[in-house]
Amino acid sequence: xxxxxxxxxxxxxxxGPAFTEPLWQWLSERGGDGCVEGKSVGGLRGLAVKKxxxxxxxxxxxxxxxxxxxxxxxxDSGDETPVxxxxxxxxxxxxxxxxxxxxxxxxxxxxxxAFLDSWSAAPALPKDLEEEELEEAQxxxxxxxxxxxxxxxxxxxxxxxxxxxxxxxxxFPWSEEDFRWALAHVWSRCLRLDLGSQRRRLLVPLLDLGxxxxxxxxxxxxxxxxxxxxxxxxxxMQPEDAVTYSYGEHPNEHFLLYYGFVPxxxxxxxxxxxxxxxxxxxxxxxxxxxxxxxxxxxxxxxxPDVSLLQVLHxxxxxxxxxxxxxxxxxxxxIAQVCRGLEQEYPTTAEEDEAILRDPSKSGLSAGAxxxxxxxxxxxQLLRRLGKSMEELAKLMEEDQELAERxxxxxxxxxxxxxxxxxxxxxxxxxxx
Ligand SMILES: *[C@@H]1O[C@H](CO)[C@@H](O)[C@H](O)[C@H]1NC(C)=O
Numbered sequence: 001x002x003x004x005x006x007x008x009x010x011x012x013x014x015x016g017p018a019f020t021e022p023l024w025q026w027l028s029e030r031g032g033d034g035c036v037e038g039k040s041v042g043g044l045r046g047l048a049v050k051k052x053x054x055x056x057x058x059x060x061x062x063x064x065x066x067x068x069x070x071x072x073x074x075x076d077s078g079d080e081t082p083v084x085x086x087x088x089x090x091x092x093x094x095x096x097x098x099x100x101x102x103x104x105x106x107x108x109x110x111x112x113x114a115f116l117d118s119w120s121a122a123p124a125l126p127k128d129l130e131e132e133e134l135e136e137a138q139x140x141x142x143x144x145x146x147x148x149x150x151x152x153x154x155x156x157x158x159x160x161x162x163x164x165x166x167x168x169x170x171x172f173p174w175s176e177e178d179f180r181w182a183l184a185h186v187w188s189r190c191l192r193l194d195l196g197s198q199r200r201r202l203l204v205p206l207l208d209l210g211x212x213x214x215x216x217x218x219x220x221x222x223x224x225x226x227x228x229x230x231x232x233x234x235x236x237m238q239p240e241d242a243v244t245y246s247y248g249e250h251p252n253e254h255f256l257l258y259y260g261f262v263p264x265x266x267x268x269x270x271x272x273x274x275x276x277x278x279x280x281x282x283x284x285x286x287x288x289x290x291x292x293x294x295x296x297x298x299x300x301x302x303x304p305d306v307s308l309l310q311v312l313h314x315x316x317x318x319x320x321x322x323x324x325x326x327x328x329x330x331x332x333x334i335a336q337v338c339r340g341l342e343q344e345y346p347t348t349a350e351e352d353e354a355i356l357r358d359p360s361k362s363g364l365s366a367g368a369x370x371x372x373x374x375x376x377x378x379x380q381l382l383r384r385l386g387k388s389m390e391e392l393a394k395l396m397e398e399d400q401e402l403a404e405r406x407x408x409x410x411x412x413x414x415x416x417x418x419x420x421x422x423x424x425x426x427x428x429x430x431x432x
Pocket of ligand 1 (some may be wrong): 272296298
């Protein structure tokens with residue numbers, strides 16, 4: 001049996017029945033249409049197509065009036081816009097808090113129960129972990145951010161309670177736990193979409209069950225003629241194929257903090273280090289350099305920041321270097337920095353991989369295991385970048401023109417990818 005056949009058989013065995021039938025009934029009564037369903041494959045919930053589809057086909061269409069949007073305007077929405085979710089008294093609160101409160105208000109509303117009942121438990125996020133578990137990230141900065149998110153939520157809960165009690169005569173009906181549940185779902189499910197002149201954040205039934213992929217099988221769009229949000233196939237698909245879309249060009253840290261997972265592949269990931277940290281791995285540089293203005297530099301999987309290349313070029317150039325030799329020196333220095341950064345971690349990539357092969361043996365909680373995945377992704381990125389910088393340094397000495405072309409392509413590769421207007425997801429800043 002071919003590998004592909006075996007893989008398909010395995011999928012058939014472990015895929016549970018579609019859990020989205022009640023949701024489909026609710027949606028089709030309101031004009032929704034499509035050929036996707038919710039499936040659990042190997043314990044991971046997601047969307048799949050029910051039949052073969054062609055690239056460019058609309059595979060799901062959800063009317064705007066079945067979606068919940070940010071904002072508090074009520075009563076004038078009609079079919080043209082999403083249902084503004086926020087309660088009137090929440091007008092002054094951040095958009096994601098408004099949406100979360102709108103969700104809580106509708107939890108017992110039969111009109112919305114088919115949608116809101118389709119949500120499972122909120123994803124486990126680093127902000128909910130104990131300090132000891134958080135240490136598995138092996139990164140103080142991440143621990144601080146997770147803690148910050150926890151307290152940000154606590155403050156927003158107090159704001160919401162005060163706003164409610166100023167406007168109503170009774171006391172706030174939701175616990176902090178309810179609020180955290182709703183906001184975690186808003187973070188991980190909401191889509192940003194341009195609706196004509198307006199950019200809105202939307203909760204979209206059924207569509208919100210799609211998993212992230214940086215090389216997705218579908219994309220979501222506004223379909224003005226149908227007053228709907230839709231999913232369009234980006235390639236031909238067979239029945240049962242997973243329907244995925246991109247949640248946006250975020251680094252792994254963002255996926256971890258607000259969605260609770262680490263993508264397997266992510267061309268937009270980076271490791272953010274300070275300039276002085278970079279130089280600390282390069283003995284012999286001029287210690288009097290004032291590098292504060294450079295702040296963080298980003299090490300991406302394909303190439304570092306252009307500013308890092310430039311500054312290192314100035315710092316490391318030696319008398320007698322021709323241009324190719326100077327560039328090779330810079331590339332080797334970056335490889336050295338990558339090795340240094342990787343070696344600073346208390347565990348090796350191989351030890352992390354061993355934990356992930358059999359997480360139950362490690363005694364770690366599910367949330368802590370996700371942090372192990374994240375820290376491994378750091379090490380892998382550094383290793384990959386280091387290796388490609390070494391190779392490029394060698395090439396620089398052999399064929400400078402070709403090496404420069406490759407380096408340029410790697411450095412500019414990211415900015416030349418098409419910018420998507422749409423993205424999914426949240427963040428505590430409220431600015432997303
Ligand atoms: C990188 O880190 C610095 C702080 O060291 C921060 O100011 C900057 O915003 C970070 N950059 C990104 C893209 O996260």
